[in-house]
Amino acid sequence: MTLDEARARDAADPLRHHRDGFALPAGTIYLDGNSLGALPRAAVAVMHDAVTRQWGERLIRSWNEADWIGAPQRIGDKIARVVGAKDGEVIVADSTSINIFKLLTALTAQRPEATHILSESGNFPTDVHIAAGAARAAGIDLRLVTRADIAGAIADDTAALLLTHVHYKSGARYDMAALTTAARATSVPVIWDLSHSAGAVPLDLAAAGAEYAVGCGYKYLNGGPGAPAFVYVARERQAALRPALQGWMGDARPFAFEDAYEPAPGMGRMLIGTAPVLSLLALECGVDAMLAADRDALWAKSQELFDMLTGLMAERCPDFTLVTPTDAERRGSHASFAHADAWPINRALIDAQVIGDFRAPDVLRLGLTPLYTSFEDVWRAVDVLADIMANETWRKPEYAVRSAVT
Amino acid sequence: MTLDEARARDAADPLRHHRDGFALPAGTIYLDGNSLGALPRAAVAVMHDAVTRQWGERLIRSWNEADWIGAPQRIGDKIARVVGAKDGEVIVADSTSINIFKLLTALTAQRPEATHILSESGNFPTDVHIAAGAARAAGIDLRLVTRADIAGAIADDTAALLLTHVHYKSGARYDMAALTTAARATSVPVIWDLSHSAGAVPLDLAAAGAEYAVGCGYKYLNGGPGAPAFVYVARERQAALRPALQGWMGDARPFAFEDAYEPAPGMGRMLIGTAPVLSLLALECGVDAMLAADRDALWAKSQELFDMLTGLMAERCPDFTLVTPTDAERRGSHASFAHADAWPINRALIDAQVIGDFRAPDVLRLGLTPLYTSFEDVWRAVDVLADIMANETWRKPEYAVRSAVT
Numbered sequence: 001m002t003l004d005e006a007r008a009r010d011a012a013d014p015l016r017h018h019r020d021g022f023a024l025p026a027g028t029i030y031l032d033g034n035s036l037g038a039l040p041r042a043a044v045a046v047m048h049d050a051v052t053r054q055w056g057e058r059l060i061r062s063w064n065e066a067d068w069i070g071a072p073q074r075i076g077d078k079i080a081r082v083v084g085a086k087d088g089e090v091i092v093a094d095s096t097s098i099n100i101f102k103l104l105t106a107l108t109a110q111r112p113e114a115t116h117i118l119s120e121s122g123n124f125p126t127d128v129h130i131a132a133g134a135a136r137a138a139g140i141d142l143r144l145v146t147r148a149d150i151a152g153a154i155a156d157d158t159a160a161l162l163l164t165h166v167h168y169k170s171g172a173r174y175d176m177a178a179l180t181t182a183a184r185a186t187s188v189p190v191i192w193d194l195s196h197s198a199g200a201v202p203l204d205l206a207a208a209g210a211e212y213a214v215g216c217g218y219k220y221l222n223g224g225p226g227a228p229a230f231v232y233v234a235r236e237r238q239a240a241l242r243p244a245l246q247g248w249m250g251d252a253r254p255f256a257f258e259d260a261y262e263p264a265p266g267m268g269r270m271l272i273g274t275a276p277v278l279s280l281l282a283l284e285c286g287v288d289a290m291l292a293a294d295r296d297a298l299w300a301k302s303q304e305l306f307d308m309l310t311g312l313m314a315e316r317c318p319d320f321t322l323v324t325p326t327d328a329e330r331r332g333s334h335a336s337f338a339h340a341d342a343w344p345i346n347r348a349l350i351d352a353q354v355i356g357d358f359r360a361p362d363v364l365r366l367g368l369t370p371l372y373t374s375f376e377d378v379w380r381a382v383d384v385l386a387d388i389m390a391n392e393t394w395r396k397p398e399y400a401v402r403s404a405v406t
Numbered sequence: 407m408t409l410d411e412a413r414a415r416d417a418a419d420p421l422r423h424h425r426d427g428f429a430l431p432a433g434t435i436y437l438d439g440n441s442l443g444a445l446p447r448a449a450v451a452v453m454h455d456a457v458t459r460q461w462g463e464r465l466i467r468s469w470n471e472a473d474w475i476g477a478p479q480r481i482g483d484k485i486a487r488v489v490g491a492k493d494g495e496v497i498v499a500d501s502t503s504i505n506i507f508k509l510l511t512a513l514t515a516q517r518p519e520a521t522h523i524l525s526e527s528g529n530f531p532t533d534v535h536i537a538a539g540a541a542r543a544a545g546i547d548l549r550l551v552t553r554a555d556i557a558g559a560i561a562d563d564t565a566a567l568l569l570t571h572v573h574y575k576s577g578a579r580y581d582m583a584a585l586t587t588a589a590r591a592t593s594v595p596v597i598w599d600l601s602h603s604a605g606a607v608p609l610d611l612a613a614a615g616a617e618y619a620v621g622c623g624y625k626y627l628n629g630g631p632g633a634p635a636f637v638y639v640a641r642e643r644q645a646a647l648r649p650a651l652q653g654w655m656g657d658a659r660p661f662a663f664e665d666a667y668e669p670a671p672g673m674g675r676m677l678i679g680t681a682p683v684l685s686l687l688a689l690e691c692g693v694d695a696m697l698a699a700d701r702d703a704l705w706a707k708s709q710e711l712f713d714m715l716t717g718l719m720a721e722r723c724p725d726f727t728l729v730t731p732t733d734a735e736r737r738g739s740h741a742s743f744a745h746a747d748a749w750p751i752n753r754a755l756i757d758a759q760v761i762g763d764f765r766a767p768d769v770l771r772l773g774l775t776p777l778y779t780s781f782e783d784v785w786r787a788v789d790v791l792a793d794i795m796a797n798e799t800w801r802k803p804e805y806a807v808r809s810a811v812t
Contacts, residue, residue: 043457059438098651144665272501404476
């Protein structure tokens with residue numbers, strides 16, 4: 001594979017015009033859209049209007065006029081199309097962490113005889129931390145088992161199973177339908193964290209029988225830094241859900257200003273306080289950009305980018321060990337490579353304008369976001385990395401210094 | 407009081423130049439800054455930079471370079487100066503509702519013998535709803551008593567007392583120091599909701615002996631629609647707090663990616679998921695605008711505006727009944743007037759470019775935000791209202807129609 005061949009792939013890419021919809025900085029190769037999605041160009045004007053006209057000129061009137069009040073449902077319905085859910089099954093609210101907490105507290109309350117919440121050791125930390133807090137509040141345990149032992153650990157006294165569909169580090173993907181079916185045999189509800197799969201891999205929550213899910217707005221959905229998250233509940237499970245967190249925006253009549261709480265019908269009850277409108281409106285631009293592209297084409301391109309990346313890495317950077325499954329059905333849209341010096345190597349890459357990220361203790365993680373990642377990006381990234389390895393540029397002392405955020 | 411006299415008051419107002427820092431629409435009289443603060447002009451450029459450069463060009467690097475990661479603490483320290491707290495005692499996170507939940511779950515866990523959470527009937531609904539959910543989760547009751555009965559209802563078996571310092575509707579203000587002292591006699595912790603007092607009235611949490619508080623970013627702090635909220639815990643109470651909600655951003659080492667949760671030192675543990683950065687940066691502009699003004703001058707002007715408003719209302723709109731206490735020490739910075747037809751009257755006012763708000767069932771609420779409310783604003787607002795009442799303009803059928811948000 002040569003640079004010219006990579007360029008030829010870009011020229012033939014049916015998604016290539018979507019890249020123009022993103023404001024990618026010249027000279028930078030961005031392979032970290034799985035951590036913070038790139039800026040959709042449309043968001044610049046949308047945010048300017050939101051700040052200057054909606055907030056500045058129309059002020060409080062925008063709650064009705066600009067339908068700020070309906071944004072969580074409106075954007076939720078759009079995300080539903082990305083994840084294979086129906087209108088009214090997804091709502092945008094708070095953070096992924098807080099949405100997990102809502103679901104866990106509601107589900108543990110439904111199963112008072114249960115003794116533990118089940119999850120995976122090495123799951124994304126916030127999932128585990130939230131589950132530990134929810135378990136403590138419910139007076140039950142958190143049981144963490146290895147990935148291989150999950151299916152066998154589902155038991156009658158499991159309050160809920162919390163799994164991340166695509167692992168943030170390894171990129172390994174669970175078989176959602178199989179695990180959901182296995183859990184249903186014991187009536188154990190499963191919460192799927194879709195943070196690394198929404199917008200990354202084909203999702204059909206309805207077909208998989210998934211009943212509960214959460215996900216992140218700022219990764220593949222390109223919603224901006226710290227964008228609000230989403231939560232999904234299958235329609236038939238919504239009415240019974242009573243999260244411990246219940247606030248006025250989730251009340252059936254918030255502007256009646258009454259003491260008694262009555263959960264709003266459907267997903268409305270998953271709202272708590274007033275949503276951060278500016279961040280919400282940025283998220284909507286990202287979701288719109290995702291919906292404009294064909295889902296099958298995105299996944300096909302993700303696979304081609306992955307195969308090209310892993311092929312070039314094996315050829316030109318053989319010191320790295322691929323930790324992501326090669327079977328496309330068993331992984332997400334990022335590729336992770338282990339190397340004992342992954343931290344300074346990643347710093348050297350960033351210095352050379354190739355942005356991936358490091359995940360402790362030894363992983364270089366490269367995100368493939370087919371909306372805007374080009375084949376040339378991948379070719380150049382490996383070329384730069386091969387140069388860094390050959391010249392040992394990464395040994396510069398400054399690259400050993402740790403930053404606040406990795 | 408004539409219009410000329412009102413203008414003369416503006417000309418002599420030491421705070422008058424602060425109004426230029428806000429993008430108020432020409433022709434509109436805005437008396438709803440207690441619901442959504444006006445746009446600080448500085449926020450336009452800040453938000454453009456946040457979107458186009460920090461997100462668009464610098465991408466993930468901005469977490470370190472632009473110190474997105476430190477924003478909750480940095481803005482919290484600024485808000486601390488508004489509320490009379492010390493550095494490290496305030497952090498910006500989530501919504502007011504969720505912050506109340508964090509405090510209530512942590513405090514009820516500390517008092518396992520307690521039988522109830524205590525609050526005021528008619529408190530802002532989200533406070534009551536959150537308290538009901540936290541009580542249910544802890545297996546205890548929520549006890550609501552009238553305002554007059556609060557002090558007498560504090561008992562040894564009260565888990566926590568949750569009060570809103572300035573009432574959202576009546577504007578009545580509690581004596582924070584007296585109630586905190588009364589609660590301390592029985593070791594009952596008090597959580598103060600400062601949503602209608604932070605930036606509105608002089609606050610000195612330290613002097614009042616207040617240990618726990620929350621507050622809103624989008625009202626008097628001018629943080630933008632749905633701006634993130636803040637939470638305060640006196641330094642000596644921080645180490646013992648373990649909210650049921652615990653997420654990775656509140657971990658001592660979030661980027662170590664470990665299963666075990668260890669609360670960050672100090673207020674860091676009150677962070678849960680990733681903060682909505684765009685909304686956070688807008689909030690910082692609002693807080694900066696507040697800090698640029700002299701606190702004593704703000705409160706002095708608030709009182710003058712209140713006296714002028716209530717004087718003019720008594721004179722020109724005698725059908726309205728003032729429900730806000732006239733004693734300045736016993737109220738906030740808004741004035742509420744009861745009238746059986748407050749809904750359509752408020753709609754008629756909005757149509758005439760005078761923006762206040764309606765609070766069910768019968769209150770017209772007018773916010774006085776001395777950073778940008780002028781004496782002329784108040785004079786003109788009453789003049790418009792007197793005209794609406796004299797001509798019965800409010801009886802138009804379209805004004806009876808209810809909107810989604812009041």
